[in-house]
Structures are given as structure tokens and as C-alpha cells.
Amino acid sequence: MSDLRVPKLWREIPQHYRLEASKCLSCGRIYFPPKTICNNCKSKNLEKTALPRKGVIETFTIIRNAPSKYELYAPYAIAIVKLENDVKILAQITDCEPAKLQIGMPVEAVIRRLYDDGENGVIHYGFKFRPVF
Amino acid sequence: MRDVAIIGVGLTKIDLHFDKSIREIFKEAVSKALDDAFNPVIESAYIGNMAADEFNNQKNISSLLIDFSGLNNIPATRIETGESSGGSALIAGFNDVASGLHDFVLVGGVEKMSEVVSTEAESIISLGMFHEYETIQGLSPEGAAALIMRLYMHKYNVKDEDIALLAQQDHKNAVSNPYAQLRFEVTLESILKARSIADPITLMHCAPIGDGAAALILCPMEEAKKITDTPIQIAGIGQASDALGLTQRDDLLDFKSIRLAAEKAYKMAKIKPEDVQVAEIFDSYTIYGLLALEELGFAQRGEAAAMLKNGFFSKNGVKPVNISGGLKARGHPIGATGVYQTAEIALTLRGDAQLKIDSTPEVGLAQTLSGAGVNSTVQILRRV
Numbered sequence: 434m435s436d437l438r439v440p441k442l443w444r445e446i447p448q449h450y451r452l453e454a455s456k457c458l459s460c461g462r463i464y465f466p467p468k469t470i471c472n473n474c475k476s477k478n479l480e481k482t483a484l485p486r487k488g489v490i491e492t493f494t495i496i497r498n499a500p501s502k503y504e505l506y507a508p509y510a511i512a513i514v515k516l517e518n519d520v521k522i523l524a525q526i527t528d529c530e531p532a533k534l535q536i537g538m539p540v541e542a543v544i545r546r547l548y549d550d551g552e553n554g555v556i557h558y559g560f561k562f563r564p565v566f
Numbered sequence: 567m568r569d570v571a572i573i574g575v576g577l578t579k580i581d582l583h584f585d586k587s588i589r590e591i592f593k594e595a596v597s598k599a600l601d602d603a604f605n606p607v608i609e610s611a612y613i614g615n616m617a618a619d620e621f622n623n624q625k626n627i628s629s630l631l632i633d634f635s636g637l638n639n640i641p642a643t644r645i646e647t648g649e650s651s652g653g654s655a656l657i658a659g660f661n662d663v664a665s666g667l668h669d670f671v672l673v674g675g676v677e678k679m680s681e682v683v684s685t686e687a688e689s690i691i692s693l694g695m696f697h698e699y700e701t702i703q704g705l706s707p708e709g710a711a712a713l714i715m716r717l718y719m720h721k722y723n724v725k726d727e728d729i730a731l732l733a734q735q736d737h738k739n740a741v742s743n744p745y746a747q748l749r750f751e752v753t754l755e756s757i758l759k760a761r762s763i764a765d766p767i768t769l770m771h772c773a774p775i776g777d778g779a780a781a782l783i784l785c786p787m788e789e790a791k792k793i794t795d796t797p798i799q800i801a802g803i804g805q806a807s808d809a810l811g812l813t814q815r816d817d818l819l820d821f822k823s824i825r826l827a828a829e830k831a832y833k834m835a836k837i838k839p840e841d842v843q844v845a846e847i848f849d850s851y852t853i854y855g856l857l858a859l860e861e862l863g864f865a866q867r868g869e870a871a872a873m874l875k876n877g878f879f880s881k882n883g884v885k886p887v888n889i890s891g892g893l894k895a896r897g898h899p900i901g902a903t904g905v906y907q908t909a910e911i912a913l914t915l916r917g918d919a920q921l922k923i924d925s926t927p928e929v930g931l932a933q934t935l936s937g938a939g940v941n942s943t944v945q946i947l948r949r950v
């Protein structure tokens with residue numbers, strides 16, 4: 434039910450692999466995922482922009498009762514990361530003991546396997562974040 | 567615009583009704599509501615339902631349910647705004663009567679969740695999140711609530727045991743509600759020590775899975791006065807949406823959709839938050855209940871837990887909240903919940919024995935929510 438078909442994966446590649454966002458040329462606001470209209474000033478004049486790879490954890494949770502596709506990986510950490518330009522991203526935190534996670538912890542983006550979709554034979558990759566020491 | 571009244575209320579007990587179909591539980595609620603309203607001729611119907619497609623393999627659910635309720639051929643529309651579907655159905659019914667298009671309108675809500683195992687129910691509820699940017703990262707609805715709860719605890723220096731007070735109060739209140747799913751009290755310790763679903767959220771911070779149907783009969787106030795001595799006016803309604811993705815919001819603790827919906831409803835009813843004497847709020851997770859108390863204007867930001875602790879929102883407190891047992895203990899048959907909440911406020915304002923409180927309130931409020939603040943409705947009812 435929550436499978437992504439392959440074309441849908443291709444379409445999202447710029448966002449999921451390169452953290453591609455869009456920036457409003459009128460007011461400067463940045464959107465991730467990218468938008469083609471600015472909620473702030475209603476301008477339709479937006480251009481692609483790459484997001485910074487570093488930020489801090491704004492809040493986090495440890496998922497113990499995981500959705501069925503992710504059951505194999507539980508427990509795992511998910512955080513909302515506030516990037517250096519204040520844009521926020523929701524992602525898993527990797528390479529870190531759950532007990533060591535803290536609000537305000539500096540993290541950086543890496544590309545990792547998200548899950549294997551056995552039925553469709555598609556391996557889903559995407560960004561995760563890891564602590565910066 | 568015409569004044570609109572509620573003249574009939576029908577509720578079914580929320581439970582895992584393995585022996586009944588979605589058609590049967592819906593029909594039971596409709597029949598009770600019709601009897602309560604002295605069986606007027608219904609001209610149209612709106613039904614809140616989030617996920618019959620997935621739970622019951624059924625689209626066109628409105629025609630099916632209306633036919634099996636014995637209401638032949640009337641216009642019947644299913645309304646879906648996620649978990650707030652019941653509230654949105656009420657607003658659709660209100661608009662129909664207020665506009666003058668129809669006089670006697672049925673507003674129903676139903677969800678039959680027990681047709682699937684609980685892990686599948688989880689996946690179905692997850693469809694309400696932003697798939698490509700939240701679900702795909704492995705987030706669950708409990709996880710979303712946990713992200714918000716941790717931030718709330720951090721920002722306002724509130725402990726999980728303070729937030730758990732809402733679940734404890736809900737359970738206490740549900741004992742006397744015959745329609746509630748979990749009619750037993752719980753200790754704070756059992757809430758805190760329950761199995762962790764997504765830290766800091768334990769199972770006991772979450773609403774249960776259940777089956778239920780609720781129905782209301784609406785009509786113009788002029789007609790209502792000829793039919794019943796206790797018409798309940800829908801004095802104000804409001805609805806607002808917000809970005810689906812959590813990261814799209816500037817402040818995660820700002821549940822703007824509740825605040826905006828409430829502002830509209832207060833303005834229409836010409837009242838202020840302090841005029842509300844009894845309320846049913848949407849605590850699908852305890853933290854969302856606390857945020858609702860704050861966005862509705864019942865508590866300052868970060869203060870809801872402290873007010874719960876001193877009994878302000880208890881059954882015989884200054885402003886009783888969730889005397890039904892709330893989502894945690896009355897239950898949360900998703901698309902039906904908003905209709906239950908509105909029905910419960912109507913019963914309390916009528917002084918009905920089943921949801922009575924010591925005071926005799928005239929103004930009550932029901933609030934629905936979808937996901938983590940994605941859509942909200944606020945309904946203000948007044949005894950006339």
C-alpha cells in the first residue's frame with residue numbers, strides 16, 4: 434500500500450539524494466520539499482537551490498513500534514533537523530546510540546539505504562543524518 | 567443564514583464489534599438519532615469516514631450506509647478530512663441547513679477498524695501523514711506525536727507524568743459513560759510504565775483502536791422549537807487547515823489550525839474562550855490534547871498540564887473537559903469521533919442522565935483534529 438513505484442522514485446531523486454530545495458526570488462524564503470508557489474509572498478518566481486548538509490537536532494524520537502516496512506530496523510531514531518539556513522528536514526539519525534541523542538546536537542547529512550522493498554525488488558535510498566563530533 | 571439546531575442524537579458503544587458490520591453499527595446510530603428527533607423525514611446526509619476504502623474495501627460508502635439505514639435515495643455524501651472527518655461532516659450538514667437547501671439533515675460518522683489486524687490499522691492511519699517525506703523515513707503517527715511531545719517538554723520544562731494526567735482523567739471520566747470503550751481507571755504509574763511506542767510516548771498516551779458510529783439530526787431552529795423542548799443550537803463553527811508536513815511549519819508547537827478554527831467559531835457564536843462551560847477536545851495523543859487546551863484559549867502556552875493537575879478541567883472543575891472519557895478512553899473510531907464529541911456536548915447541555923455534570927452548562931465546545939494539527943474543526947453548541 435505504501436510502495437512507491439519506480440517513476441515516483443526517479444521524480445524525487447533531486448530532493449532525496451541532493452537535498453534540492455526551492456528559493457523564492459521575491460522574498461528569499463526556502464522550501465523543502467521544493468514548492469513552485471511561495472506561501473509567504475505568493476510569488477511564482479522560485480529557483481532551485483541546494484540545502485546545507487549540516488544542522489542541529491530540533492527534536493527526536495526513538496521508534497520502537499515501527500510501521501511494517503521498517504519493523505526489521507527498530508528501534509531507530511528519527512529527528513527534525515534544523516539546517517544552517519533554518520530550513521527543517523525530517524530524517525533518521527544513524528551512527529549514534531539512541532541514548533546519546535540530544536536536542537541541539539550537531540548533525541550532517543549522509544545517503545543511506547532506507548529499506549528494501551522485497552516485493553518490487555527496489556532498494557530505497559535517501560538521506561539520513563549522523564552526529565558531527 | 568438560518569439558525570441551525572440539533573434535535574436528535576444517536577450513539578453506539580465503541581468497542582471491537584467483531585460480530586457486527588459497518589452497516590449494522592451505522593444503522594443503529596441513525597435509528598437512535600431518528601427516534602430521539604421524533605422521526606422526521608430526512609432530506610440529505612453527510613457521513614464522516616476516514617478509511618472505509620482500506621478498513622472495509624469499500625468506496626461509495628455513503629450510498630451503502632444510507633440504503634441500509636432505510637433512508638432511500640436521499641443525497642448522501644462521505645466527507646473525509648483524515649481524523650477530523652466527523653467534524654467536517656458536521657460543518658457540511660450545518661451549511662446545508664443554514665443555506666436553506668434542506669430542512670432535515672443527517673450527520674453521521676462511522677469507522678469500523680477491527681476488520682484488519684492492528685499493524686495494518688497502523689499503516690492505514692499512517693496514510694494521513696506526508697508519504698514522500700515522513701512515512702518513507704519510517705515515521706509513524708505516534709512518532710510524529712513523540713517529536714512534538716519531546717519539544718514541548720523541553721521548551722516548557724513539563725514532565726511526561728504531567729502530560730499523562732490527561733489520560734488518567736479521561737479514564738476516570740469514561741467509567742460513567744455507557745458508550746465509552748475503556749471504562750476503567752488507570753494509575754499514573756501504569757501510564758508511564760506502559761510499553762514505549764515512540765519515546766517519550768507509551769501505549770497509554772495513545773487512543774485505542776475501535777469500532778463506532780454516531781449520528782445527529784439537524785434542522786432549522788424554527789422547526790426545532792416545534793419538535794423538542796431542548797433544541798441545541800449550533801452557535802458557531804470554524805475550520806482551518808495547515809501544512810501536512812511537520813517540517814513545513816515554523817513552530818512545531820504552534821497548532822495554528824486549532825487556533826484559527828476556534829477564532830472563527832468564537833466570532834460566529836459571539837463568545838470568548840472563558841464563556842465555554844464544557845468541552846470535548848481531540849486528544850488522539852495526550853500531547854495534542856494539551857496543545858488543544860492552549861490553542862482554544864483555555865490555558866496559556868505551556869500551562870495546560872499545571873491546570874490539569876489542579877483540577878481545573880476535571881468533571882466538577884471550573885471547565886470540565888472530556889467528561890465522555892476523551893479519545894483515550896471513550897475511544898477514537900476515527901471518522902466518527904467528531905460526531906461523538908458534538909453529540910456528547912449536546913447531551914450534556916440537554917442535561918441527559920448519561921453525560922450529566924453537577925453544573926447546568928449552556929455553552930459547550932467540541933474540537934476535532936487531524937494528524938499533528940493538519941486540519942481542525944471547532945463546533946460551539948448552546949442550549950436555547
Ligand SMILES: [Zn+2]
Nearest residue numbers: 457460471474
Ligand atoms: Zn516569497
